[in-house]
Amino acid sequence: MTQSSAIYKVPDVAGHTDVSYEEKARLFAEVKSDVRFSDYLYGCYECGICVAACPSARFYDFSPRRIAQAAAREDVELIYQQMQEDIWECSQCFSCLRCPRGNNPGGIITIMREVSINNGLNSAKEALGGYSRIIYKIMSTGTQVSPDMLQPDAFPDWGPETGDVSNNLDLWRRALPSDTLHTTSTGWDVSERTLVELYLIWFHTGALSMIKDVDSGLHAILQEIMEERLEDEGIEL
Amino acid sequence: MPSDTVAVIGGGPAGLRAAQTIAELGHRVVLIEQHHELGGRPIQENYAGITPHGEPAEPLLRRMAELVTTNPLAEVRLSTEVIGVRGEPGDFTLTLESVAGTETLDVGAAVLATGFQHFDPGRETQMYGYYEFPDVIALQDLEGMLKEHKVVRPSNGETPKKLCFVQCVGSRDRHIGNEYCSKVCCGVASKEAIEVRQLLPDCQVYIFYIDMRMYGYWESQIYWPAQEKHHVQYVKGIITEVLPKGDKLIVRGEDTTMGRPMELAMDMVVLSVGMEPSAGTRKMSRLFGVAQNKYGFVRAASSPLDPVSTSRDGIYACGAALGPADLEDAVSSGSNAATKAISFIRTRNAVAEGRDAVVTG
Incomplete structure (x- = not known):
């Protein structure tokens, strides 16, 4: 029995190593x-x-x-x-x-x-492991979901038109009225400046250090990606 | 002409309020108390604070007694017992006994305010070791400690670091025969828990319960502050037994809402003992010839709408003589029994004088 706990059984820590x-x-x-x-x-x-x-x-x-x-x-x-x-x-x-x-x-x-x-x-x-790719994509492109993720057979429940759209993706995107949406590998055009601002927000709110605690490899990659951009903007962290 | 005097048997909160009401309504009242002082259980058992608000009990009860002792229509007989009842409704003759000897008292009606006694937790079905372990005490024992502002382990005089209350001791138990809820113990234990936390901020306080019965305003007056402000730990699950381990007491039970057994080491265990009819309630019921319920309390013959009339005309009961009652219940039924007794006498007089039975004064 532990010091102040009412539990009368071995602590179950979901298969993780127990701590003091x-x-x-x-x-x-x-x-x-x-x-x-x-x-x-x-x-x-x-x-x-x-x-x-x-x-x-x-x-x-x-x-x-x-x-x-x-x-x-x-x-x-x-x-x-x-x-x-x-x-x-x-x-x-x-x-x-x-x-x-x-x-x-x-x-x-x-x-x-x-x-x-x-x-x-x-x-x-x-729990957050699966989000590494998403975080990487947001940091490197500014958007999470991109049109080219729409594979012909990936979402059969979306109906038969999905295949047609994905086969002529570039054409469909160019039909959209806003210029910034004429993209296929990102959701929309994101400026370098916006990416820097996003990085700074993550840095100052502690989101970056959370990412570092959970996935240090990803954190190193993000730092590398941003290094040059921060330099261009004359920002030192 | 039969007497217009009303006898009140028992000088606790209910009896005091009954006597006060009778005198204030202009009738002579004789308050008979077997002990040498007024105030009942709160005084005899050294209650610290009144439930729910925790104000010191003794001054409040002393003030209540003064309202009787200073009224010229009230006469108080201390250290006196009723040993005989003769006559019929409207014209009773009581035999009183004190060190001065015996005497008789003619009364028109009587109010039984003979109260309760705390359940004796040493009974054989109880495995809490009340008489075995010094650190196992009952609610009223802790009241006495709180009144002195000194809560320590009786075994070694040390300040407890962990203290728990065990609810429903002697109540709601078919084996014991007390199938009723004693009504006040949830509130009293929680009030005492708050007082312990205030006195000893480093002492963890647990309350093990079956149901928390904090009716009406007790919810926000006692229960919520106990949990939210004073961090008293309420665990739904009753303790099956108390065992010694070194100089600690192990309490065994189930943490039912968490679905797991528990064993905790305590420095002190407080048994929340319930109410049973006092010896006086049993004895006076027989003497006055009023029916008792299966638990030995005076049976309220026309409950719930007339909770103070007994099976015999001219005899009324109030407070915990009728069953478990908190102070509000006790004093309310005290006044209620007083007015019933007075209207009984006035109706008797009206009938004797050939007037209408409805009398205004």
């Missing part, structure tokens, strides 16, 4: 010290209305009630376990805001996710 009690306590302290925390958690009736409202709870072994309870009880073992698994099963729809006590389990999860990412937890790396 002190480390878990530190992570929870970081969650709790977030300025939003006191507005997101009052007291829990354990009534389950949040679970009843939660779409994720219908598909996963996920419960916003358990999130609120674990936080209210300051059960650092369970909170760590949730940071390694449960919090990534939330769709952040905030249906749980119907709590009669005014709790916001989804908001607690927002904070827990940020702490997971900022501390490079394995679960954060796994």
Whole structure:
């Protein structure tokens, strides 16, 4: 049995390596010290209305009630376990805001996710792993989805016209009224200056350091891409 | 002419309010209390603060008693017991016994305000070790500590770092025979939990419960502040037993909403004992010839719309003599029983004088 936990079983950390009690306590302290925390958690009736409202709870072994309870009880073992698994099963729809006590389990999860990412937890790396390509594409082109992703047989449920559009993509795009949409490898034309601004926003908001914690390789590539552009703009970070 | 005096048996909150009401409405009242002072359980058991707001109990009860003792129509007999009841409704003769000897008292009606006693958690079905482990105490024991502003482990005098309340001890239990909810223990335990947290900010406080019954305003007066402001931990799941481990107490139970068994080491365990009819309530019920319910409380013959009339005309009951009651319930039924007793006497007089039974004064 651990120091202040009510759990009477071996902590389940979703297959990840377990860490010391002190480390878990530190992570929870970081969650709790977030300025939003006191507005997101009052007291829990354990009534389950949040679970009843939660779409994720219908598909996963996920419960916003358990999130609120674990936080209210300051059960650092369970909170760590949730940071390694449960919090990534939330769709952040905030249906749980119907709590009669005014709790916001989804908001607690927002904070827990940020702490997971900022501390490079394995679960954060796994959950965000699939986004590396998207982040790379946004940083290098300024857009995420591009017309050339529309392969003839990739989206059969979109109907028979999809094939025709993708076969004559350049022509279809040129038919669009705005010049900036006459592109096929990006969603629209993005200027170099916009890419620099985007990079600066990510840098100053901490998004870049989150990316560094979760995927240092990707972070190095982004830095390399931007190096010359920043130099052209005369910006030093 | 039979007596217009009303006897009130029991000087706790309900009896005091009944006596006060009778005197203020212009009738002579004799308040009979077996102990040497007025105030009932809150005084005898050293309650610290009144539930829900936590204001000191003793001054409030003393002030309440003064409203009776200073009224010229009220007479208080302390250290006195009723040992005999003769006569018929409207014309009773009570035999009173005190160190001074026995005497008789003629009354037109009587109000039983004989109250409750705390459930004895040492009963054999209880595995909480109340008489075995010094650090296992009951609600009223903690009240006494809080009144002295000193909460320490009885075993070693140290300040507790972890303290828990176990709810429904002696209540809602078929084995014990008390199939009722004692109504106040959720509020009292939560109030005490707040007081412990205020006194000992480093002490973690848990409340293990079956249902939290914080009706009406107690919700926002006690329950929410306990959780939100004072961080008292409420865990739905009752403790099956208390076991010693080193100098700690292990409480075993299930954290039901989390779906897992739990064992926690505590420094102190507080048993939220329920209410049972006091010895006085049982004895006076028999003496006055009023029916008791299966639990031994006075049976309210026309409940719920007339909660103070008993099975016998001219005898009324109030407060926790009728069953578990909080202070608001107790004093409300005290006034209610007082007015019923007075209207009974006035109706008796009207009938005797050939007037209409509805009397205005």
